[in-house]
Amino acid sequence: MPEKVYPPLVMPEGVDRHRTTVWNSTGIGLDADVYRPTTIAPDGQLPAVVLCHGWGGDKLTAERYAALFAAAGMITLSITQSSWAGSGSPLELVGDAPEADSGNEAVTRVRFIRELVDPDAWVLNLRSAVDYIEGEPNVDPARIGLWATSFGGGVAVHLAAHDDRIKALAVQVPAIAPLAGPTADHARRRAIGMARGDVSPVPQGVDTWPNMTGTPHMGTLAHYNPLAQVERLRIPTLIRDAGNEELFPTDRNGGRAAQILRSNGVEVDYEVMPGIDHYGIYFDGYDKGSKDALAWFERHL
Structure with a gap:
């Protein structure tokens, strides 16, 4: 997405943030932040939420949401997808691949691939983030949710449809339909x-x-077709769309997903927020969108 300057995070009282690295299954390190309530009983078991940005974003896209959820007593993890901002990248060989020696080692030149929008990798990365939060101290592994925005919304739908650890889902202005x-x-x-x-x-x-x-x-x-995965979703799902969405038709994306969920008897809360465009969800739409997501997780985690 175009570069946007989001309102700065004002860290709520009682919330600690620390930087960490989430390693995906291909060995790429993902830049991430963990948000925790500062007062947790040693044996406390809290719900957790993993947050995923959209096309062109990074972990800071979701920082205000992550801090809000943490202030309400959740442990949250916001990641940067591979090849974006501070996260590691896939590699491409430059020239012919050399032959490995007897120890299966070789020296070669590689190119770091940056700012690649690869949905397969994004789903893999998000799954690794869930693996990470499952192992975080004081996280109740039976109460893990996903929050995602824009292109990340479809990624979260895809993962939630295939990962039984996810118990609640909240997405905003989600891109879900296939090409x-x-x-x-x-x-x-x-x-x-x-x-x-x-x-x-x-x-x-x-x-x-x-x-x-x-x-x-x-x-x-x-x-890549996360809309086709909606049929598999059986968890409470909140969807917020923008009334003046300009990037894709909501009736083929969030609106269509809500229809499928309702027809399958899945609890869904779908609303089109009037007067905002796609990026307005982070500005004029932030207060309502974030509070709706918080209430959803408080109810279902």
């Missing part, structure tokens, strides 16, 4: 080209997205 039309056709061609070695399997600056920073990984976006 369609000429963009989907282009993505399929990219996926074919990657598989056949005609294009780099880890793209950098190959494709662009209107008004957005970074490189969309079209080869993986071709197969």
